[in-house]
Amino acid sequence: MTMAVDVRALSKRYGQKRVMDGLDLEVRPGVTGLLGPNGAGKTTLLRCLATVLAPDSGEMRIIGLNPADGAQRTELRRQIGYLPQDPGLYAHFTSAQMLDYIAILKEMTNRRQRAEEVRRVLTEVDLTAQSNVKIRKLSGGMRQRLGIAAALVGDPGFIILDEPTVGLDPEQRMRFRTLLSRLGETKIVLLSTHQTEDVAALCERVIVYRAGQVIFDGDPTGLAWQAGGKVWSTAERPVGDEVYWRTTEGRYRVVGARPHDGEAVEPTVEDGYLRLLAEAEEEVA
Template sequence: MTYVRGVTKRLGSTQALRGVDLELRPGVTGLLGPNGAGKTTLMRILATVLAADEGTVDLLGRDPRDPRERTEIRRQLGYMPQEPGFHARFTAFEFLDYVAILKEHTDRRARHDEVRRVLARVGLAEVGAKKTRALSGGMRRRLALAQALLGDPRLLILDEPTAGLDPEQRLRFRELVSELAEDRAILVSTHQTEDVAALCPRVVVLAEGRVLESGTPETLVSHAQGRVWAAAERDPGAVIAWRGADGRQRQVGTPPADAQLVEPTLEDGYLLLLEEHACAAA
């Protein structure tokens, strides 16, 4: 079990997290939120890169404040940061080999077998000899995911893992993560609500360092029930609207009495939840 209770974190003059509660169980939990919501700060705390100012953090039944327990956590943890750094002169294989050494894979033959395993797992087996600087953006994202998979960790923290992936690669990512989630906890931070809808039985929405919603995707969708409609022209009660492929305006907000309602999506519920929070804070 992994959880945080009442976690706060200040970064300089910014209050990045304000009393955050989060529980991770086996399976995939999606973390949604606008830029500046505190998602990356929370993930860096879960990855033991940062320490919380206040609150309780329990990672895999261990306390990351204790140096010995923190080391044990890191042996069972895979972290894919939003902006991983690559040494330009390393090949993909050499980069993963270097990370594996840092993760205490001391036996050379076993370590190289593990590097080849994770390269194949993310579809990069054919480019192991290429320099990281020669890889496409999507390949570098997959290489970042590969380093997180070294050692078959029990807890995976993935920050914007599908950024830069083309549609086929995103589908393959979903397939891989769904397989991995059979026996471990995975937290995925993303701006792609369709990834959350496709992958995550649990979703957490963060804004201004606070948890606005924690539940199932259906709970989030319910915020937009009866508040999405289609019409020929934009209505004044719409928070947001766009013209769809059928030529009609798909609108989210407060519908008129005679509105032709349509089924809401996870994205609709997410947008309305953020809008309600912004109005309440104003």
């Protein structure tokens, strides 16, 4: 089994709108983060990789299998765990029933084996106590964790998570980071997120995606340094169109040109990301 995702010249349009245009991408085991503004096309890419959506053209090899081929696609789906943005959980099922159902869809026919698998994934996301609680009674964060558990059923080699940390409290987010880091030791984990702190904390690789194009591919430190020498702390509210915000210390953090009293600040992943997007906007303008 080739533990890699290999995508060549992938294109997708919705009507006249071109969302992906000849995308080339390789993803290896480890945790890879996909960052990008709303509407960049992240979900479209993830849905293609999850074999939920067929691209218009291009080639994919995922764990050595070709999803364009029916038999290989079926085999591949056993190897993929996918958390969509809206996981479509059944409100009247309990957590355990939902996961058991997913295990059945993944063709786990042995009832005892399934029960064990359900227990395992519930433990992974700290939902054992909610095992027999109906989904409609779970909090938003608990539902999100159940969605993550669903993606882990059957121990897939390729895990695709679309904004997995939405709604998680800080403790559960930490727990989730630990879980993902562990999974990334042997599996291909691809997560789309708007949380640059998650990317900084757990991704060894980050891809920034904008308007269907990869505009950065490297490690989080490299992304942070996209704003190297361009992050400032200043006492006065900046004028002009630089990106800035007020910090808890009551100063302004500016990403862009140096304000007249600006003191240089070490860039974060968020700074680098914002700078990169601002530069991409400038190029288009």
